[in-house]
Amino acid sequence: MRISRSIEIWVGFFVAIGFVAMFFLSMQVSNLSSISGEPGYDITASFENVGSLKVRAPVAMAGVDIGRVTAIDFDPKSFEAVVTMSIESKYSELPSDSNASILTAGLLGEQYVGLEPGGEEELLEDGSEIEMTQSALVLEKIIGQFLFSSDAEE
Amino acid sequence: MFDIFQRLGASTLGILERLGRGATFLINILISLPTVLVRPRLLITQMFSIGVLSFSLIVISGLFVGMVLALQGFYTLSDFGAEGMLGVMVAASLVRELGPVVTGLLFAGRAGSALTAEIGLMKATEQLSGMEMMAVDPVARIITPRFLAGLISMPLLATLFTSVGVLGGYFIGVGLLGIDEGGYWSQMQSKIDFHQDIMNGLIKSVVFGWVVTWIAVFEGYDAIPTSEGVSRATTRTVVHSAFAILLLDFILTALMFGDV
Numbered sequence: 001m002r003i004s005r006s007i008e009i010w011v012g013f014f015v016a017i018g019f020v021a022m023f024f025l026s027m028q029v030s031n032l033s034s035i036s037g038e039p040g041y042d043i044t045a046s047f048e049n050v051g052s053l054k055v056r057a058p059v060a061m062a063g064v065d066i067g068r069v070t071a072i073d074f075d076p077k078s079f080e081a082v083v084t085m086s087i088e089s090k091y092s093e094l095p096s097d098s099n100a101s102i103l104t105a106g107l108l109g110e111q112y113v114g115l116e117p118g119g120e121e122e123l124l125e126d127g128s129e130i131e132m133t134q135s136a137l138v139l140e141k142i143i144g145q146f147l148f149s150s151d152a153e154e
Numbered sequence: 155m156f157d158i159f160q161r162l163g164a165s166t167l168g169i170l171e172r173l174g175r176g177a178t179f180l181i182n183i184l185i186s187l188p189t190v191l192v193r194p195r196l197l198i199t200q201m202f203s204i205g206v207l208s209f210s211l212i213v214i215s216g217l218f219v220g221m222v223l224a225l226q227g228f229y230t231l232s233d234f235g236a237e238g239m240l241g242v243m244v245a246a247s248l249v250r251e252l253g254p255v256v257t258g259l260l261f262a263g264r265a266g267s268a269l270t271a272e273i274g275l276m277k278a279t280e281q282l283s284g285m286e287m288m289a290v291d292p293v294a295r296i297i298t299p300r301f302l303a304g305l306i307s308m309p310l311l312a313t314l315f316t317s318v319g320v321l322g323g324y325f326i327g328v329g330l331l332g333i334d335e336g337g338y339w340s341q342m343q344s345k346i347d348f349h350q351d352i353m354n355g356l357i358k359s360v361v362f363g364w365v366v367t368w369i370a371v372f373e374g375y376d377a378i379p380t381s382e383g384v385s386r387a388t389t390r391t392v393v394h395s396a397f398a399i400l401l402l403d404f405i406l407t408a409l410m411f412g413d414v
Binding site: 018030056 | 198206249346
């Protein structure tokens with residue numbers, strides 16, 4: 001069976017453009033271009049309340065994303081939430097007394113972990129824990145406190 | 155009175171019988187896969203009639219679906235002052251749902267019906283039994299190349315549909331409605347995950363391609379060899395494919411995204 005050359009060319013063109021579309025989707029549409037190949041190192045932090053923090057939420061220092069939340073567990077002994085974060089290995093020189101807080105991007109945006117550097121010489125490494133943490137602000141509690149205090153003033 | 159039960163039982167047995175025949179047919183196709191790999195030309199001709207000829211339909215539909223999504227999304231999002239999220243909305247709905255599902259439905263209508271009609275007519279004009287007489291296995295020669303071509307074409311078409319849709323949303327969102335260009339792409343990149351969204355969308359399109367081509371070739375092969383039988387088989391292909399796609403889409407979505 002002989003098939004004309006133009007059919008082969010068309011099929012080749014079709015397959016090629018399919019792969020171009022796949023490349024476009026992975027590079028331009030998804031986060032694949034921003035994931036670094038190196039695995040990075042894990043640090044943990046315990047929070048009293050993580051609010052609505054989700055796995056894969058960004059970890060930012062000075063507003064720059066330096067890692068992602070990889071797991072959120074509950075510690076049944078201390079009744080605290082243990083957040084595991086993977087920090088990109090190129091940001092390996094973070095002081096060990098850095099503090100972590102859960103912040104919100106915008107008024108109603110998603111929550112992320114903000115790190116602030118400390119002054120210690122020692123550095124955070126794989127498996128180390130951040131001691132100083134600040135929990136998520138729960139909007140209902142703040143509104144409750146505000147109403148309560150304005151009531152008391154009257 | 156007993157007549158009803160009798161007919162109910164007969165139709166149930168009929169459905170089970172067809173399902174069984176479909177399954178053994180699929181096994182026959184899978185067994186004869188190696189013979190197609192030896193003759194890639196059979197596959198290439200089928201890729202042309204299944205994939206390349208559906209190309210323009212998919213690209214144009216994708217473009218308009220993306221453009222409509224951007225227009226409608228803008229209307230709702232601007233109420234909350236969240237127009238910047240338009241890119242995420244367009245991309246997420248296309249990558250996760252509309253890309254695979256709409257492509258699957260169009261594919262069933264464009265390529266699936268053509269497959270059934272072609273194979274059904276071959277059966278009606280006794281070309282298939284003629285092949286058997288010449289000791290050529292019609293499943294390996296006719297059915298399997300078509301099945302494999304559908305299986306390969308469908309993910310490619312779905313990816314194209316999604317990409318063109320995202321671009322269509324970009325033209326409307328950035329060009330017509332004046333959304334910030336950088337925001338459109340960067341919000342999208344920060345929210346759409348490669349493994350979670352794009353890979354799962356791709357898996358969906360492979361599953362739909364599998365199911366649609368399976369139904370199409372089976373209906374054609376199993377058709378009553380008359381003109382009426384072929385026309386009924388073609389209708390059944392489109393209807394059953396649409397049902398199968400929507401049902402499987404629900405199941406796959408529940409499995410993939412249910413915990414998010």
